[in-house]
Amino acid sequence: MCIFMEKPSTLLDKLWANHEVMRRQDGTSLMWVDRHLVHEGSHHAFARIDARNLKVAEPALTFGVVDHYAPTRGPAKDADIVRMITTLERNATAHGITLFGLHDPRQGIVHVIGPEQGITLPGLMINCGDSHTSTHGAFGALAFGIGATEVAHVLATQTLWQKKPAAMRITFEGALGHGVTAKDMALGWIAQLGTDGARGHAVEYAGAAVAALSMAGRMTLCNLSIEGGARFGMIAPDDTTFDYVKGRPHAPRGGDWDKAVAAWRSLRSDTSAEFARDVTIDASTIAPTLTWGTSPEQALPIDGILPDPDTLPDGKAEAAQAAYDYMGLTPGFPLAGTPVDQVFLGSCTNGRLEDLRAAAEVLRGRQARVPGLVSPGSAQIKAQAEAEGLDQVFTNAGLDWVASGCSMCVGMNGDLVGRGKRCASSTNRNFRGRQGQGARTHLMSPAMVAAAAVTGRLSDVRDLMPGRA
Amino acid sequence: MAGWQRHEGQIIRLPLENVDTDQLIPARFMSVPRSQGYGPYLMHDLRRDAAGDLLPDFALNRARGSVLFAGRNFGSGSSREAAVYALVDAGFVAVVAPSFGDIFASNAVNNGLLPARLSADQIADLGAGETAQVDLATKTLTVGAVSARYDLDDTWREKLINGWDDIDLTLQHRERIAQYRANRAATPGAWPRAG
Ligand code: SF4
Numbered sequence: 001m002c003i004f005m006e007k008p009s010t011l012l013d014k015l016w017a018n019h020e021v022m023r024r025q026d027g028t029s030l031m032w033v034d035r036h037l038v039h040e041g042s043h044h045a046f047a048r049i050d051a052r053n054l055k056v057a058e059p060a061l062t063f064g065v066v067d068h069y070a071p072t073r074g075p076a077k078d079a080d081i082v083r084m085i086t087t088l089e090r091n092a093t094a095h096g097i098t099l100f101g102l103h104d105p106r107q108g109i110v111h112v113i114g115p116e117q118g119i120t121l122p123g124l125m126i127n128c129g130d131s132h133t134s135t136h137g138a139f140g141a142l143a144f145g146i147g148a149t150e151v152a153h154v155l156a157t158q159t160l161w162q163k164k165p166a167a168m169r170i171t172f173e174g175a176l177g178h179g180v181t182a183k184d185m186a187l188g189w190i191a192q193l194g195t196d197g198a199r200g201h202a203v204e205y206a207g208a209a210v211a212a213l214s215m216a217g218r219m220t221l222c223n224l225s226i227e228g229g230a231r232f233g234m235i236a237p238d239d240t241t242f243d244y245v246k247g248r249p250h251a252p253r254g255g256d257w258d259k260a261v262a263a264w265r266s267l268r269s270d271t272s273a274e275f276a277r278d279v280t281i282d283a284s285t286i287a288p289t290l291t292w293g294t295s296p297e298q299a300l301p302i303d304g305i306l307p308d309p310d311t312l313p314d315g316k317a318e319a320a321q322a323a324y325d326y327m328g329l330t331p332g333f334p335l336a337g338t339p340v341d342q343v344f345l346g347s348c349t350n351g352r353l354e355d356l357r358a359a360a361e362v363l364r365g366r367q368a369r370v371p372g373l374v375s376p377g378s379a380q381i382k383a384q385a386e387a388e389g390l391d392q393v394f395t396n397a398g399l400d401w402v403a404s405g406c407s408m409c410v411g412m413n414g415d416l417v418g419r420g421k422r423c424a425s426s427t428n429r430n431f432r433g434r435q436g437q438g439a440r441t442h443l444m445s446p447a448m449v450a451a452a453a454v455t456g457r458l459s460d461v462r463d464l465m466p467g468r469a
Numbered sequence: 470m471a472g473w474q475r476h477e478g479q480i481i482r483l484p485l486e487n488v489d490t491d492q493l494i495p496a497r498f499m500s501v502p503r504s505q506g507y508g509p510y511l512m513h514d515l516r517r518d519a520a521g522d523l524l525p526d527f528a529l530n531r532a533r534g535s536v537l538f539a540g541r542n543f544g545s546g547s548s549r550e551a552a553v554y555a556l557v558d559a560g561f562v563a564v565v566a567p568s569f570g571d572i573f574a575s576n577a578v579n580n581g582l583l584p585a586r587l588s589a590d591q592i593a594d595l596g597a598g599e600t601a602q603v604d605l606a607t608k609t610l611t612v613g614a615v616s617a618r619y620d621l622d623d624t625w626r627e628k629l630i631n632g633w634d635d636i637d638l639t640l641q642h643r644e645r646i647a648q649y650r651a652n653r654a655a656t657p658g659a660w661p662r663a664g
Contacts, residue, residue: 021649022642026624030642032649034659044503044550052636060660069500080500121658131548131572147576148550149635157639159646163622195487196542196568229545231571250661260657295487315541315589319486412496419519431491431546433514 008270010167011236012202015142015267019125021159031142031160035119036062037110037128038097038151040069040084045129045151046091056095057158063119064092064099067109068412070405071102072375081413095155108378108404111135111223111348115215116378118248122237122264127154132348132428134225138218139245140237140267145226165232166276168201169269172209174284179462181358182217183350183426183445185209186224187289189281191299198230201277204269205235209283215244216354223349224428227296236268288461290444291430292335293323298430302448302460306331326432327440328420336458341421343372343399343453344435345446347409350426351377355446356385359426360393362450362464369456372399372449373415375407399453411436424452470581472632476562476603478535480612483528488512488539489546490573494555507551508558529559536601538592539566544573544584553580563603565592565610565619578625581632585610586620605630 009017021030036058038045049056056062069076069084076082085102092099100107106117111132114120126136126143129151136143146160154160170189190197203225205218213221218235225233235241242261245251252260287301298320300306308331309320324331329338345351345359356376374394376382382404385391391401408415409427411434417423419438426449427434430441442458451461498510516527523530537556543566544552553576556564563583574584583603587595587610595601598612605626609616627633639646653659 022645024624026627028624030639030646032646032653034653035661041499041549047503054636084500119661123656123658129548131546145548145572147548147553147572147579149576149579153635153639156636157646158650159639161635161639163624195545199568199571229542229571250663252658252662256657256662263657295489315486322485410496412499429489429491429546431489433495434491437495437514438519 008273010269010273010275011140011204011234011267012167013273015123015125016164018123019142028161028163031125031162033127033154033158033160034061034124035114035126036154036158037114037126037133038062038064038088039067039110039128039130040088042129042148042151043084043087043091044148045155048149048152049156054156056097056155059096061158062095062097062155064088064097065110065113066100066102066107068406068410070107070403071413072402072405072407072415076413078414105379105383108380109348109351109406111219112351112377112381115139115219115244116248116380118245118251121245121251121260122241123267127160131226132223134231134233135219135223135348137225137232137234138215138222139241140234140264142232142234144231165200165202167204168198168230168277169204169206169275169279171207171278171280172205172283173207173280174209174282175212176209176283176286179447179465180286180288181445181447182213182220184286184289185283186221186227187291187296187299187443188286189279190224190228190296191289192281193228193279195227195295195297196229198225198228201230202232202234203228203230205233207283210235211238214354215240216352219352220349224296227428237264288445288448290335290442290448290458292327292329292442293320294326294430294432295319295323296430296443298323299443300335302336302458304335306333306335308332336460338458339422339456340370340424340442340452340458342370342417342423343368343449344408344423344425344427345372345449346375346377346407347427348377349428350446351375351381353381353384355426356381356390359446359450360390362447362454362461363397364393366397366454368398368453370453372453373402373408374399375402376404378404397453408435410434417441424449424458470632470634472630473562473581474605474630476535477600478562479532480536480538480599480601481528481532481534482538484538484540486540487542487545490544490549490552490570491546493544493552494549499549499551503554506558507554508560511555511559533560535560535562536603537561537564539564541567541589543569544577545570548572548576550576550580553577553582557582567592578628581629583621583629587617591617
């Protein structure tokens with residue numbers, strides 16, 4: 001019998017309390033890190049601990065993967081790229097860390113393989129020197145990106161000093177329309193609230209439209225939290241989560257599995273828990289959405305008209321004008337119909353099997369009018385897609401089917417978009433130069449990328465879908 | 470990392486919003502070892518034209534300085550600490566902006582760079598003076614006769630003043646960590662199953 005009602009808590013409260021080793025007087029918590037994922041970019045952090053003669057504190061909780069610089073077409077030739085990859089291999093060996101190297105069948109993008117291998121589980125705290133670590137929050141984990149100094153700290157101590165963010169909830173009520181995806185939900189809320197709309201907050205996504213998402217969709221939604229200024233995105237775990245996790249290589253088995261699931265079921269915000277911010281969005285009003293500018297908040301529904309900078313709120317007019325100049329677009333015109341030069345399908349945002357299937361559904365039996373690259377999120381996804389014949393759909397349409405890695409999301413491996421070229425992309429950042437110097441990026445869902453490939457223009461995928469669903 | 474209390478230096482004004490980490494340092498320079506210095510890559514593409522020539526009117530190309538005034542959402546985007554290395558190696562000690570990317574701000578403090586929050590109006594009120602005095606103890610920024618109090622987390626201020634290294638601080642709590650670890654190990658799933 002419970003006499004004293006405990007204060008209702010949010011999912012964030014519960015996860016935070018479970019990981020707090022201690023709290024300083026100033027309110028900063030020392031947090032235990034359950035999983036630490038490292039990639040080639042971690043070389044600064046390894047150099048730091050080496051300089052102090054420290055070893056990795058918990059090698060069994062640390063996993064390395066080659067992804068940012070992974071070549072997608074044959075062996076790497078550039079000396080810098082080879083050095084980045086061999087440095088990670090050397091560090092992994094020296095510190096006894098499991099490494100998913102280039103030729104490992106489990107290799108892939110860090111935020112794709114963590115879940116795929118069952119390294120990512122509900123209730124864990126997961127960190128990685130990459131801002132899209134928020135992806136793992138889709139499992140009801142506390143997951144966020146950290147900088148190199150913090151990576152070194154986790155390597156040396158398996159802990160991290162953090163101030164608890166405020167809790168924010170974004171509820172998507174109702175159901176998504178046909179042809180509308182998690183990517184559109186994410187671009188939609190960021191366009192509405194701005195790229196600093198969730199700054200300082202941990203976002204929990206809730207509501208019927210979120211519950212209806214597959215794990216792939218949930219990962220896409222949480223992945224993009226950082227583009228709205230939130231370091232964390234999270235979704236309470238449910239049967240969809242447990243079905244995904246069950247049987248994964250590093251997930252608990254047998255009696256441990258049952259115990260784990262029982263504990264995971266309590267990882268949800270209490271009904272009357274209070275959030276510092278609470279936003280509700282009607283999912284049925286979301287259309288396929290894409291960016292037109294150089295910031296993720298510069299996004300519109302596909303049937304939208306490019307806004308007149310003078311009508312935008314304070315401070316946004318100048319940025320919009322600069323974005324128009326860079327993107328080679330003119331206000332007052334419809335966004336749909338803009339010719340594209342190429343397409344890219346892949347990344348930790350939208351490089352999962354379900355994403356490839358959605359794009360292939362649109363491309364099947366059709367020809368792409370522009371060249372494009374398809375890079376699966378992991379080697380396992382690549383193998384599965386090939387078993388299903390998706391690779392044939394892409395290559396028959398005229399697109400290049402290449403190996404897994406970050407590829408054209410960030411261009412570190414040499415997969416770049418040329419200056420002034422317009423790319424329809426399933427990635428997460430449309431920053432100036434992100435995909436290459438002078439590159440013009442439009443972010444959208446994989447199906448929308450496929451529609452752009454087929455028409456050679458920014459197009460509404462729903463027009464290509466009737467009778468094909 | 471050495472701590473600091475006060476700084477006086479030349480102001481560089483860059484009234485751009487959303488200067489993201491990809492602008493601060495393009496990805497292609499991130500394989501460079503830190504010992505070689507990241508200063509030359511700071512805003513590499515933003516300060517050049519399409520032909521690769523320096524834009525003569527771009528603020529960073531006109532003068533050197535140590536206090537950067539910028540627009541909202543400075544340093545949004547990726548966790549790349551190289552964005553901070555580029556600023557620090559180019560001689561910057563403080564960045565003043567209405568808001569910062571979260572990860573950028575903590576990376577900055579970890580490298581002795583002050584991310585000082587001042588509203589756009591407060592920045593405008595400081596006038597057009599050429600040098601700024603930055604004081605950590607009082608959280609004030611002074612340009613000529615005008616002073617403003619900037620926002621900064623107190624923990625971060627202590628870190629900047631003392632030049633603390635978190636690893637040393639944390640290792641003092643070894644026993645608490647070991648205790649937590651022992652409890653944590655009993656939680657199903659807390660350690661990955663041998664794959
Ligand atoms: S795919 Fe892009 S966003 Fe994702 S981890 Fe790689 S570089 Fe980062």
